[in-house]
Amino acid sequence: MSDQHHLELKHVVFVGRSWEDYCQMFNLNEADLQGRNVLDCPGGAASFARTAASKGVEVTATDIAYYFSPDELLAKGLEDLQTVQHITSQREDCIEMRETNPRFASFLEEMTATLHETVADIREQGYGTRYVPGRLPNLPFADGQFDIALSGNLLFIYSQQLGRDFHVEAVRELMRVTREEIRLYPLVSTDGQESPFLQDVLQLAAQEGWAAEKLPATYELMPGYELLRLIRN
Template sequence: MFDLSPADLAGPVLDCCAGGASFAAETPNVLAVDPSYAVGFDEMARRVRASLPGTDAIIDDHRDAFEWSWYGDPQRRLEIRSRAREMFLEDLRDNPSHYVAGALPNLPLAAKSVDLALCSHLLFTWSDQLDEQWHRAALAELVRVTRREVRIFPLVVQGTGEPVEFLDRLRAELPPSELRDVPYRFQRGARQMLVIDARR
């Protein structure tokens, strides 16, 4: 969903907040950060395995807000996500150093400690629950820990696909940024990521 190239992944990458995603398990140089990692492996496994029905309920409640060109159909999406979940749990068990407990807007990372920071399905998409001031602090923190670039996706409200009222206002306060098209398609209207130049 972030349209990543091999060059993008050449240096250290932050996945925040990563949850039960398999990105760190599949990709070298990735550090996954999420507050839920503090609960330990057994509880994390229970939570991740119980979470799929809850996220599918959001889709069921807003069926018109999603398209299926990427996944094919709901069953195929469930299969992909189930495999990713088990891959994540295997890596969490075998390589716990890939996973750090922490949360925005206060990450347990040194300044400029990663080349690229990725944040999916947290900032902006939960703007109906996390307010503008929280987003301002979270964006500043992602820029603080990143040497090169911050990428955030999606930029519409979860479920409804509505635009985020304060996106442009926060962009005006950030280092130079752009809205860049991504190939990933699922939630209608979610066709762009925010790319922030963190080098300044």
């Protein structure tokens, strides 16, 4: 494991969402995924690939985190969850949501359970098939290897850490390995405002001839946010 990988992992939170979270974030249902080869990038600590396998859906998760051992990932995830708990306990909007949204009140417990489930699955599966080490904007996959790619909570949300060139090249790379479409969520940076790089991505889509549409997400923990769907014509 290189020092570069350690540095990059340090600056990205290793927490995970569930199958249900993914369906809400990306405006999907199980029927949308059946018979399609799906890429989850970055997969992080999400249990999406694990649950997908139980439903007969083929999902490959890739992440820079998968260059590390399960023990390292578990330690990193538990540390990051403590950070998330501290931040959300201080923010007024999070305090209000905790009081009004039953799901928000229990999301840390859900994420902790998801982390343990995913790390256990990584221990069982190993790296190479369901979980593949990789990093944007240079993925270890062939052109058009997947039907659909889902990319959540990296692009746009980390606009302060990842610049314009990274966003453009990452989207270009996701489309390279995808035959049909990619979906990106959310479209805001950490301040809740639209990412300054969204227009650059839309311009890339126009140049490449990809159809682009914004869709409402139904994710209970981040109400009112949208996703971007880019489709090959």
